[in-house]
Amino acid sequence: MKHIISKACKVLFISATVASLSVFAAPEDLVRSSIQAAIPQYPIESIKLHEGTGLYVVSLGGGPVLHVSTDGKSFIAGDVYRVETNGIVNETELAKIQQVEDMPLDQMVVYPAKGEEKAHISVFTDVDCGYCRMLHKEVTALNEKGITVRYLGFPRAGTGSAAHAKLISIWCSDDPQKWMTEAKLGKVVPTSNCENPIAEQYQLGQAVGVRGTPSIVLSNGKFIPGYLPADELAKELGL
Template structure:
């Protein structure tokens, strides 16, 4: 226990910021003012009180999470644990992140997805932020039949790692606008894996690719594949079909 606490203390960065005039009359004015002094583009997406008196849990528009004093003068980045007698360590940071992801995955932009349905009875559903050029995204997709056969529905959201406007972004847009979206996406991943030329682009259409990408950044996705379980837990990386079923608790 001493080692864990010592490591936590040594990784926490404490920064002092001069208090600026109160320019908003909202509940969290001082916190918002403090963020603006760091970077005018930095915004709080969500602010919650923590069990630690006077400390607030702040989710930023960058997807990062920090903890701030009520007056905005101090903040630290890291993981907050609660250590109550008889309960052991509780990772409050991950609890908050899971809750936020769960809410984010219920939003309208998270409902516009590529769906690869379970075979037979649907026993579970996973949401996967994916890219066409990512090796482990391609590897996961090659196991789609096995995953679906286990009763797992796969819901794909676009996350072009090269960013908005990149070639991989355009392929994902094309996949959404194609007549058969699932077939186009499957072929796009296969062609990328085999270093083949891209398919012909279909007629442009309204698509959720940018919204997916922004959503991924908001919930802390920084690589692909990124799997979000129905509980809100985020798993960065690839798992084989059977290991994925075990992680869900099906095997």
């Protein structure tokens, strides 16, 4: 609790100047215009009203999550916590995780559940790390348990690295599922290039706290920073 209070004391509350905004503008438009004017270096990825606080949650590409007043004149850059009877919930962390959930499926490499989907996991992955390869061997077992596996690219050596190029080749191949598996068996993926989301996914991973691969976001909101076998992942999902 001392850590939380200390962190809360460091939350930066900044007044943003709103220029030439119509008094008839919708709150979301006020928020967008204000943040774009105040922090132009970060693109706005999403704006959602948080019913609990009455603030708008603004996700910035490569930047922090902000909680913004409805008039767009003030924002909090820091963690916001909700007090529950059985503890506290970090609303800012939940907002970051939601960005993963909002990533379009057609930008991931997806291995769908067999039959009815009971849950899904989103995995930030490299192709060369040993634990990423161990997890990939569990994909069939996960699918048979009704769990869809959704891969996002996270080259551990950063964008522009050889690992980044391998992930691009997988995403741009004629069969990303096949070549993801081949790459994790140590085989060479034919070089390919196209418009791809790997750099964006890498930035998203950094924003949600990925420090290594695999890092797993469960559909129930839990974040698993490392490898777990299929049976343990199923338990974490309540299956």
